[in-house]
Amino acid sequence: MFTPDKVQQHIVASIREFVARHVIPVAADLEHKDEYPHEIINGMKDLGLFGCNVPEAYGGLGLSYTTFAMIIEELSRGWMSLVGPIGTHSVICDIINRFGTNEQKQHYLPGLASGERRGGLALSESDAGTDVQRLRTTAKRVEGGYVINGSKMWITNGRYGNTFILAAKTDTEADPPHKGISAFIIEKGASEDRSFQVVRDLDKLGYKGVETCELYFDHFFVPEANLLGGLENKGFKHVMTGLESERINVAARGVGLARAAFEDAIQYAQQRETFGKPISQHQTIQIMLAEMGTKIEAARLLTYSAAEKKDRGERCDLEAGMAKLFATETAQEVAWTAMRVHGGAGYAKDLNVERYYRDAPLLVIGGGTNELQKLIIAKGLLAKYPAK
Ligand SMILES: Cc1cc2nc3c(=O)[nH]c(=O)nc-3n(C[C@H](O)[C@H](O)[C@H](O)COP(=O)(O)OP(=O)(O)OC[C@H]3O[C@@H](n4cnc5c(N)ncnc54)[C@H](O)[C@@H]3O)c2cc1C
Numbered sequence: 001m002f003t004p005d006k007v008q009q010h011i012v013a014s015i016r017e018f019v020a021r022h023v024i025p026v027a028a029d030l031e032h033k034d035e036y037p038h039e040i041i042n043g044m045k046d047l048g049l050f051g052c053n054v055p056e057a058y059g060g061l062g063l064s065y066t067t068f069a070m071i072i073e074e075l076s077r078g079w080m081s082l083v084g085p086i087g088t089h090s091v092i093c094d095i096i097n098r099f100g101t102n103e104q105k106q107h108y109l110p111g112l113a114s115g116e117r118r119g120g121l122a123l124s125e126s127d128a129g130t131d132v133q134r135l136r137t138t139a140k141r142v143e144g145g146y147v148i149n150g151s152k153m154w155i156t157n158g159r160y161g162n163t164f165i166l167a168a169k170t171d172t173e174a175d176p177p178h179k180g181i182s183a184f185i186i187e188k189g190a191s192e193d194r195s196f197q198v199v200r201d202l203d204k205l206g207y208k209g210v211e212t213c214e215l216y217f218d219h220f221f222v223p224e225a226n227l228l229g230g231l232e233n234k235g236f237k238h239v240m241t242g243l244e245s246e247r248i249n250v251a252a253r254g255v256g257l258a259r260a261a262f263e264d265a266i267q268y269a270q271q272r273e274t275f276g277k278p279i280s281q282h283q284t285i286q287i288m289l290a291e292m293g294t295k296i297e298a299a300r301l302l303t304y305s306a307a308e309k310k311d312r313g314e315r316c317d318l319e320a321g322m323a324k325l326f327a328t329e330t331a332q333e334v335a336w337t338a339m340r341v342h343g344g345a346g347y348a349k350d351l352n353v354e355r356y357y358r359d360a361p362l363l364v365i366g367g368g369t370n371e372l373q374k375l376i377i378a379k380g381l382l383a384k385y386p387a388k
Pocket of ligand 1: 088120121122123124126127128129130131153154155156157204207212362365366367368369370371372375
């Protein structure tokens with residue numbers, strides 16, 4: 001049994017109140033209109049949520065990964081899309097804090113912490129997602145910096161974000177290819193600058209209200225000072241280390257979404273009557289509720305267990321992979337089961353259940369697909385249990 005400490009309880013209570021007051025009353029409407037939640041995002045900015053994992057020395061809250069997971073769960077319970085703007089944002093904060101030069105930390109972290117700078121991770125391309133080392137965007141060394149050419153796909157915060165970590169090939173001949181990838185901190189210039197363009201916002205099944213974009217770079221100049229850590233060809237390692245925290249974060253989103261679906265289902269089951277009694281009194285429905293509740297609790301414990309390991313400064317690929325896999329499969333299953341509990345009502349847009357059902361699959365795909373998580377988990381287990 002995990003018991004949050006007093007500070008964590010206080011933080012969770014204030015986020016829960018924020019969600020009840022500012023998110024739940026408007027989320028369905030904004031989601032159906034696919035409208036960006038500017039006011040809610042400003043509220044999150046005021047709460048300091050863009051600086052959750054930025055050290056206090058740079059103006060952030062300096063929270064642990066475990067506390068951050070609790071915050072993500074609460075936000076996601078209200079509306080999963082809200083985690084988009086702080087999700088990859090927090091990943092780039094983490095990467096800059098770990099691997100950035102002192103100048104890069106001083107220049108970028110305070111703005112990222114306050115939310116004045118809004119970040120994203122520009123890694124995936126149309127032909128490189130799981131197999132990210134196949135990426136084709138190049139960074140060619142020129143006088144004083146690098147010139148970037150190529151395009152990026154599926155970039156969360158692509159339109160409203162202004163600061164990104166971009167992965168590009170500085171050595172196209174490297175073998176294996178990941179040894180030729182470097183990471184750059186890039187900034188959007190004026191909108192008339194055609195060398196960094198937001199080509200389009202992708203129209204999605206769920207995760208609506210926040211943007212996922214295709215970006216295009218045409219001889220986009222990046223100063224030498226923006227090469228992450230000042231190190232060429234280390235970008236793959238730096239970004240992959242950051243993805244551990246992304247996976248904990250995606251697991252926590254899964255717990256939040258599953259909890260929302262479960263809470264709606266258990267309420268509905270006690271109100272809806274068939275054959276002279278609430279459906280919660282039919283054993284089939286009770287079994288559904290029992291399975292949902294048990295899996296959510298297990299998902300939360302796996303998530304905290306991975307986060308605590310990361311808080312201790314240890315690598316946690318195995319634990320983060322397990323948490324991401326289990327929590328997001330749970331979210332997908334619970335969203336579907338909650339719809340079944342609701343019968344026909346769950347299929348209509350009047351209730352939130354259909355939104356949970358549309359939002360859940362992204363969690364299985366994003367942050368590294370669950371097939372990839374299984375490969376990471378197997379690798380970790382084989383290393384842990386070598387042949388005797
Ligand atoms: C809404 C949304 C937001 C996103 N936001 C971002 C973002 O902000 N930044 C960013 O960089 N990316 C982002 N992504 C991209 C996301 O990380 C990729 O979609 C994901 O990594 C999968 O890559 P892919 O889509 O190219 O699928 P593919 O890699 O083509 O995979 C297709 C299928 O093959 C399976 N597969 C692939 N390789 C293997 C293997 N070796 N063994 C077994 N199965 C395998 C996959 O699991 C999947 O089922 C986002 C995606 C979405 C949908």
